[in-house]
Amino acid sequence: MISRIFKMGMVVVLISSLQSCGFYSLNAVSIPDNINTFQVDYFGYTAVQTEVGIERTFTLALQDLIQDQSSLTLVTQNGDYIYQGEITRYYISPITATANNRASQNRLTIDINVRFINTKNDEESFEKPYSFYYDYDANTILQNAALDTALDVIYTQITQDIFNDTLAKW
16 A cells, blocks of 8 residues: 555656656757747759759658657748758769679768758757768669668658757757
8 A cells, every 4th residue: 555655656746847847858859939830941952963853852851850749830931940951962872892893782872951040049040961871782773662762761860860950959
């Protein structure tokens, strides 16, 4: 009986301590009270080589991640937080070779330049490049499902890095 009362008391203390500290969040998002909306402008590309549509895919991936992991509302203009940028590099290179000096693995690298604008606190605004890669078998043609897989891996990492820098403040 005493053990049960003790356990219930600990649960009450734990819950009340978490509720009393408005600073803590289970998903580590740190959004000031005056920030309610975000805007992701269309990410174009300046890369010499690219695949059609990857800029749209990235724009949607960033919008989806912020909507899924924060309480901010997506708007098309006048957002409290504004994300802008472009894909600056789409590059495929061999990374390992066979005994016959043929590539056995290739690497797709995508670089994205991001401009983050905090309309409520300009000191938090910044411009920063982000980059990630995907390694794949050299016999694979990077199209359709193979390209979708590569983009998913790369965009998941880059969008999470952007999220961490702008909302989680890691």
